[in-house]
Amino acid sequence: MPRPAPVPPPARRAADVRAPIADKRDAIMRAATHVFAQHGFFNAQVADVARAAGVAAGTVYLYFRSKDDLLVSLFERTMKDAIAEGRAALVGATDPRERLRRIARLHLERLGRDRDLAVVFQVELRQSTKFMERFSSSYLREYLGIIREAVEAGQAAGLFRAEINPTAAAKILFGALDEMATNWMLSRRRYPLENDADTVLDLFLHGVGSRPAPTGGAA
Amino acid sequence: MPRPAPVPPPARRAADVRAPIADKRDAIMRAATHVFAQHGFFNAQVADVARAAGVAAGTVYLYFRSKDDLLVSLFERTMKDAIAEGRAALVGATDPRERLRRIARLHLERLGRDRDLAVVFQVELRQSTKFMERFSSSYLREYLGIIREAVEAGQAAGLFRAEINPTAAAKILFGALDEMATNWMLSRRRYPLENDADTVLDLFLHGVGSRPAPTGGAA
DNA sequence: GGGGCATGAATGAATGTTCATTCATTCTTG
DNA sequence: CAAGAATGAATGAACATTCATTCATGCCCC
Numbered sequence: 001m002p003r004p005a006p007v008p009p010p011a012r013r014a015a016d017v018r019a020p021i022a023d024k025r026d027a028i029m030r031a032a033t034h035v036f037a038q039h040g041f042f043n044a045q046v047a048d049v050a051r052a053a054g055v056a057a058g059t060v061y062l063y064f065r066s067k068d069d070l071l072v073s074l075f076e077r078t079m080k081d082a083i084a085e086g087r088a089a090l091v092g093a094t095d096p097r098e099r100l101r102r103i104a105r106l107h108l109e110r111l112g113r114d115r116d117l118a119v120v121f122q123v124e125l126r127q128s129t130k131f132m133e134r135f136s137s138s139y140l141r142e143y144l145g146i147i148r149e150a151v152e153a154g155q156a157a158g159l160f161r162a163e164i165n166p167t168a169a170a171k172i173l174f175g176a177l178d179e180m181a182t183n184w185m186l187s188r189r190r191y192p193l194e195n196d197a198d199t200v201l202d203l204f205l206h207g208v209g210s211r212p213a214p215t216g217g218a219a
Numbered sequence: 220m221p222r223p224a225p226v227p228p229p230a231r232r233a234a235d236v237r238a239p240i241a242d243k244r245d246a247i248m249r250a251a252t253h254v255f256a257q258h259g260f261f262n263a264q265v266a267d268v269a270r271a272a273g274v275a276a277g278t279v280y281l282y283f284r285s286k287d288d289l290l291v292s293l294f295e296r297t298m299k300d301a302i303a304e305g306r307a308a309l310v311g312a313t314d315p316r317e318r319l320r321r322i323a324r325l326h327l328e329r330l331g332r333d334r335d336l337a338v339v340f341q342v343e344l345r346q347s348t349k350f351m352e353r354f355s356s357s358y359l360r361e362y363l364g365i366i367r368e369a370v371e372a373g374q375a376a377g378l379f380r381a382e383i384n385p386t387a388a389a390k391i392l393f394g395a396l397d398e399m400a401t402n403w404m405l406s407r408r409r410y411p412l413e414n415d416a417d418t419v420l421d422l423f424l425h426g427v428g429s430r431p432a433p434t435g436g437a438a
Numbered sequence: 439g440g441g442g443c444a445t446g447a448a449t450g451a452a453t454g455t456t457c458a459t460t461c462a463t464t465c466t467t468g
Numbered sequence: 469c470a471a472g473a474a475t476g477a478a479t480g481a482a483c484a485t486t487c488a489t490t491c492a493t494g495c496c497c498c
Contacts, residue, residue, distance in 0.1 A: 024473095040347040042261040046458060047476095056475040058460075067458065119348060126345045128259035129338060129405070136405045161425075168418045175398025176391040183390055186348070186355045199387045206380075207426030243447090265484060266450095275449040277486075286484070 025063045028053045029077065032070050037119035041071055041127055072134075075125055078117065079139040082110055086146070096154035097205055103147060104177055104197040111181045112193030118185045122178070144170045151208065160208040169208055176200045244282045247272045248296070251289050256338035260290055260346055291353075294344055297336065298358040301329055305365070315373035316424055322366060323396055323416040330400045331412030337404045341397070363389045370427065379427040388427055395419045 031053035035044045046067050050057045064070045089106050093099045111118040125131050147170035154160035180196040250272035254263045265286050269276045283289045308325050312318045330337040344350050366389035373379035399415040 040349070042346070045456090050476095057458090058476065059474055061459065062473075123345055123348055123351060126342055128262070129342055130259070132342055132401075133405055136402075164422065165418060168415070169422065171398050171402055172395040172419055172422055175394040175396070175401075177394070178398060179390050179394025182351075182394075183355075186351060196387070199384060200391055203383065203388060203391055203423075203426040205426075207422040207424075264482090269450095276484090277450065278448055280485070281447070 024053075024055060024059065028055065028060055028063055028070070029074055032074060033114075033116045033120055036071065036074075036124050037116035041124045046070075071124070071131070074120065075131075075135065078121070082106075083139065083142065085110070086143075090146075096150045096157060096159060099150040099153070100147065100173070100204070101197070101201050103150070104173070104201050105194055107177050108181060108197045109194045112184065115185065118181060122182045122185050140174075144174060147173055154208065164208050169204075172207075173200070173204050176204065243272075243274060243278065247274065247279055247282055247289070248293055251293060252333075252335045252339055255290065255293075255343050256335035260286075260343045265289075290343070290350070293339065294350075294354070297340070301325075302358065302361060304329070305362075309365075315369045315376060315378060318369040318372075319366065319392070319423070320416070320420050322369070323392070323420050324413055326396050327400060327416045328413045331403065334404065337400060341401045341404050359393075363393060366392055373427065383427050388423075391426075392419070392423050395423065 028049065032044075032049045035049045035052050038044070039048070046060055047057045049070070050060050053060075060070070064073060086103060086106055089102050090099055093102055111121065125135060144167070148166045151160060151164065151166040151169045155162055155164065155166065177197070177200055180200060181193065184191070184193045184196070247268065251263075251268045254268045254271050257263070258267070265279055266276045268289070269279050272279075279289070283292060305322065305325055308321050309318055312321055330340065344354060363386070367385045370379060370383065370385040370388045374381055374383065374385065396416070396419055399419060400412065403410070403412045403415070
């Protein structure tokens with residue numbers, strides 16, 4: 001009996017005709033996130049990912065061209081989701097300060113929700129300049145652009161000092177958030193990461209602000 | 220004739236008795252910085268490093284326990300240098316704002332001086348949580364501590380707002396500088412990185428400041 | 439002064455392991 | 469009973485590390 005119930009066949013229904021593709025692909029990506037976070041991309045074996053996903057090693061290659069492709073896909077999917085979620089969250093926020101606050105919160109909420117994902121994003125994706133450049137020139141650029149526009153809007157509204165360089169300010173805010181995420185991920189303590197968003201925003205808004213301080217909400 | 224002048228024997232003089240050790244070790248570390256920066260740690264072969272250093276592959280193992288050890292040594296030496304240089308630069312600066320400014324400048328000057336080093340520090344060292352944790356729990360902790368103390372001093376002097384969390388502020392400043400360095404390293408343009416220190420500091424000091432703004436120096 | 443000799447640095451070919459990837463075969467399902 | 473999904477053993481290349489050998493140096497004794 002060479003088949004000890006490998007995966008409980010999940011009772012396919014009619015619409016599942018092309019569902020299995022998404023199912024397995026998704027399972028492999030989830031497993032990969034976990035395994036890469038655990039061992040690091042280079043030390044992780046494709047066979048481990050396959051095992052964690054409950055499929056055979058060869059199956060991975062039915063859904064991904066290569067191990068690299070697996071990491072890249074992970075990254076692309078997450079970034080697309082994140083940017084879509086981000087744009088949605090900005091709808092209805094007109095005050096530039098509020099827009100920045102939402103961006104920051106979302107950034108940290110998303111990473112704080114899934115530690116494996118945080119590890120992959122804060123560590124594994126930065127393994128090689130190859131990945132970094134790819135990341136940097138596409139999604140990071142877009143992300144920084146969104147922040148920059150909010151800063152520019154703030155300047156136009158007279159809320160932020162005119163002499164601030166919006167591009168630099170965007171990098172600074174991103175860098176601060178990124179560092180918070182990295183610290184959280186490396187820390188053994190499991191504090192709520194999203195609270196750091198307010199800390200960062202408070203300092204940032206004071207920094208760019210033309211007034212003494214537009215404090216968040218606390219009396 | 221299996222010996223096509225492998226390396227020109229560099230005419231040793233008396234004092235060289237124990238010099239070769241430092242020489243070679245150093246040469247290998249330099250070469251490793253370059254090769255790791257070029258191909259990434261995992262893709263770089265020890266043989267490449269050896270070739271770049273002008274020694275045989277086996278020789279690397281006379282000076283380093285393993286490939287990992289080579290990366291760790293690189294990192295430890297640089298951090299020791301940097302922290303020593305940093306502490307020295309702070310001597311004589313009593314104003315907390317001035318201390319922060321010197322820290323920021325030095326941080327970016329050092330990385331901006333050597334692109335290969337910047338790549339290794341901004342990318343290669345972050346390959347695995349193993350290295351990250353090591354880095355984070357030792358040198359980064361120390362570095363953040365230095366920044367935090369300057370912030371606390373600023374608060375004690377009434378220059379910075381009392382409600383600022385100094386630990387968080389230190390992470391924010393570090394994160395912002397780190398992002399500037401990463402951006403510079405990934406950018407094709409070769410602008411002077413150290414100028415970003417003032418940009419960051421300006422925003423940061425506004426952010427923490429209890430006054431409208433302690434502007435740097437420009438009229 | 440000079441001709442071996444001991445020392446240990448340096449070499450680089452060989453080793454052995456570790457995987458990513460392939461593909462002939464088996465299984466599932468409609 | 470096709471068609472195509474899935475399997476997992478086999479393959480082969482890549483590479484860290486080792487180690488038997490070579491080489492350079494300085495020392496000592498004649």
